[in-house]
Amino acid sequence: MSENQESFHSRVIERRAGLMAVLTTICILIGGIVEIIPMYTVGAAHIVETPPYTPLQVAGRDIYVREGCYNCHSQMVRPMRSDVLRYGGQWSRAAEYQHDRPFQLGSRRLGPDLARVGGRWSNSWHYRHMEDPRAMTPDSIMPAYAWLLRRKIRPNAVKASLRALRTAGEPYDDGTINNSAMLLEAEGQMIVDDLAGSGITTTWDTEVVALIAYLQRLGTDIGAITAAEEREAANE
Ligand code: HEC
Numbered sequence: 001m002s003e004n005q006e007s008f009h010s011r012v013i014e015r016r017a018g019l020m021a022v023l024t025t026i027c028i029l030i031g032g033i034v035e036i037i038p039m040y041t042v043g044a045a046h047i048v049e050t051p052p053y054t055p056l057q058v059a060g061r062d063i064y065v066r067e068g069c070y071n072c073h074s075q076m077v078r079p080m081r082s083d084v085l086r087y088g089g090q091w092s093r094a095a096e097y098q099h100d101r102p103f104q105l106g107s108r109r110l111g112p113d114l115a116r117v118g119g120r121w122s123n124s125w126h127y128r129h130m131e132d133p134r135a136m137t138p139d140s141i142m143p144a145y146a147w148l149l150r151r152k153i154r155p156n157a158v159k160a161s162l163r164a165l166r167t168a169g170e171p172y173d174d175g176t177i178n179n180s181a182m183l184l185e186a187e188g189q190m191i192v193d194d195l196a197g198s199g200i201t202t203t204w205d206t207e208v209v210a211l212i213a214y215l216q217r218l219g220t221d222i223g224a225i226t227a228a229e230e231r232e233a234a235n236e
């Protein structure tokens with residue numbers, strides 16, 4: 001095309017800023033509608049209510065964020081065959097993120113996706129893996145997080161997190177928040193007792209115990225969510 005042979009697009013549209021702005025706006029609106037309408041029409045499955053994180057899981061989640069685990073781990077099984085096959089047969093659903101404030105989707109995968117890691121390994125595996133990843137996976141490039149075995153969670157900080165989450169809309173009642181120290185201990189003790197069975201001695205308030213509680217929760221809501229989807233499909 002020579003210089004004075006302008007295309008229709010540049011002659012009629014690009015030269016008129018007003019028209020260009022109107023048409024651009026229309027294009028953006030179409031894009032927005034295409035994204036928004038499915039949110040309201042995919043049915044009830046995406047609002048299946050799952051329990052919020054327990055106090056100990058909240059503590060573990062705060063550690064996950066603090067340590068930047070999301071720099072190497074995503075939490076989203078993409079709806080592609082390879083991903084779905086690798087991570088247990090179900091891609092991630094919107095309902096799985098309802099308690100994530102903020103979500104931990106991540107964008108880099110130097111390590112495997114963790115969206116469904118709950119129940120995949122024993123508590124003692126996680127404990128030893130955090131202490132020294134090479135002890136469990138010989139060629140691992142994951143750094144060791146041995147200090148998590150020594151550092152303690154602070155129940156007051158967890159209580160503050162719970163309060164903040166409630167302000168953001170999480171359904172914690174007064175009882176949960178006021179008794180959070182007790183709840184932390186009860187939940188942590190279950191993991192401690194389980195670890196003792198593998199010859200590991202620790203206490204309920206170590207950071208690694210909270211992190212294990214969080215990791216073991218990840219992905220455990222998918223059963224309830226797919227069951228609701230099936231019920232909905234049967235009713236259609
Ligand atoms: C430098 C990148 C990197 C960082 C940071 C990192 N990881 Fe990893 N992680 C890996 C790699 C690589 C693997 C796979 C090898 C292995 O099992 O160690 C892995 C494996 C794992 C696994 C086992 C997953 C599975 O499905 O087998 C868990 C759980 C895990 N990491 C948790 C964490 C947590 C929690 C943190 C933050 C405290 C963290 N990782 C930080 C790279 C990383």
